[in-house]
Amino acid sequence: MGKSPCSEKSGLKKGPWTPEEDQKLMVFIEEHGHGSWRALPAKAGLRRCGKSCRLRWTNYLRPDIKRGKFSLQEEQKIIQLHALLGNRWSAIATHLSKRTDNEIKNYWNTHLKKRLIRMGIDPITHKPKLDTLSHYNNNGSNLSHMAQWESARLQAEARLVRESKLQHHNNKMHSSMHAMMLATHDDLDSPTSTLSFPISINENLIPTTTTIPIATEELMSETEKRMCNDTMSCLLQDHDDIMVAVEAFRGAGYDNNSNNDVTLTSLSSDFMVGYFNNDDINMVFDSNDNLAQHNLPTANGDGSNCDINFEENKNYWNSIVNLVNDSLF
DNA sequence: AACGTGTTCAACCGCGAGGTG
DNA sequence: TCACCTCGCGGTTGAACACGT
Numbered sequence: 225m226g227k228s229p230c231s232e233k234s235g236l237k238k239g240p241w242t243p244e245e246d247q248k249l250m251v252f253i254e255e256h257g258h259g260s261w262r263a264l265p266a267k268a269g270l271r272r273c274g275k276s277c278r279l280r281w282t283n284y285l286r287p288d289i290k291r292g293k294f295s296l297q298e299e300q301k302i303i304q305l306h307a308l309l310g311n312r313w314s315a316i317a318t319h320l321s322k323r324t325d326n327e328i329k330n331y332w333n334t335h336l337k338k339r340l341i342r343m344g345i346d347p348i349t350h351k352p353k354l355d356t357l358s359h360y361n362n363n364g365s366n367l368s369h370m371a372q373w374e375s376a377r378l379q380a381e382a383r384l385v386r387e388s389k390l391q392h393h394n395n396k397m398h399s400s401m402h403a404m405m406l407a408t409h410d411d412l413d414s415p416t417s418t419l420s421f422p423i424s425i426n427e428n429l430i431p432t433t434t435t436i437p438i439a440t441e442e443l444m445s446e447t448e449k450r451m452c453n454d455t456m457s458c459l460l461q462d463h464d465d466i467m468v469a470v471e472a473f474r475g476a477g478y479d480n481n482s483n484n485d486v487t488l489t490s491l492s493s494d495f496m497v498g499y500f501n502n503d504d505i506n507m508v509f510d511s512n513d514n515l516a517q518h519n520l521p522t523a524n525g526d527g528s529n530c531d532i533n534f535e536e537n538k539n540y541w542n543s544i545v546n547l548v549n550d551s552l553f
Numbered sequence: 554a555a556c557g558t559g560t561t562c563a564a565c566c567g568c569g570a571g572g573t574g
Numbered sequence: 575t576c577a578c579c580t581c582g583c584g585g586t587t588g589a590a591c592a593c594g595t
Binding site: 238239240241275276279280283284326327330331333334335 | 566
């Protein structure tokens with residue numbers, strides 16, 4: 225297996241890179257490209273292993289790297305992406321232009337993770353920790369707020385389940401495209417409008433759901449296309465984008481089945497979840513239509529609770545993001 | 554100024570995926 | 575199918591730095 229011979233070879237330098245070494249590596253790559261990393265050190269006149277050269281280049285010397293303080297937007301994005309993708313730093317890095325996976329990983333471990341822990345949020349699940357309740361209990365008055373929050377949240381979820389099932393039923397009833405807004409606004413408001421607990425929901429991130437026939441674009445009427453555009457405009461720029469997303473969905477390994485509509489729900493300005501209405505498969509796409517995650521389990525196998533899973537996640541993300549924002553000021 | 558402690562982040566290590574013969 | 579190799583990823587380390595006493 226691919227165990228690196230780096231540490232086993234004598235005469236190879238380790239540790240921090242000198243400016244001279246950096247210069248040699250940059251000049252060589254600019255002239256020849258990196259090609260085989262294993263062969264590069266000898267060609268470039270470096271007493272380093274190829275692995276060390278690759279790391280130095282990708283994490284430090286590459287010209288398209290942005291360094292310095294992370295912006296608030298970048299922090300929010302990292303938190304959201306981590307909630308969705310976990311410790312897949314390279315995947316997260318692809319959504320933050322000019323940031324390396326190593327830098328994001330370090331920033332998470334040294335700043336964001338600690339901040340979430342301080343706020344009583346589990347940095348792995350992105351949900352409030354159970355011991356947060358006892359923390360609040362020990363501190364007195366806030367326990368009732370936490371309990372009220374959880375109670376309101378559960379009530380909202382129960383309503384969402386009911387409405388989701390109704391929506392799923394409607395989807396089955398109509399085989400052509402339907403653009404519809406989920407009636408979730410009140411549900412999302414309820415925990416915050418009645419409580420003083422400092423979690424609020426960002427109303428800009430209310431999800432929109434659109435059901436699109438997976439059949440070819442030609443089958444869609446102009447009206448349908450327009451409805452599609454209107455509903456998805458918060459996420460996708462135009463009809464072409466939507467069709468690209470559908471193609472990406474279809475291209476992810478599933479057969480084209482004209483009876484199998486796809487439902488797309490925008491989670492945020494960067495992510496969209498989709499699922500086949502008669503399937504238990506659902507997927508998450510980023511704004512570039514890349515498949516970020518798929519095959520998330522569903523409770524009843526018919527896709528009817530997909531909205532609930534992602535609705536719940538979205539709520540937590542917004543809560544986390546808002547809490548982070550609150551802690552900054 | 555000296556020391557101890559905490560924090561940061563560049564760099565390393567080991568593992569697994571994927572390619573190739 | 576198997577063995578070998580390279581590459582990329584995520585976890586971890588430790589030197590350098592910051593800060594408090």
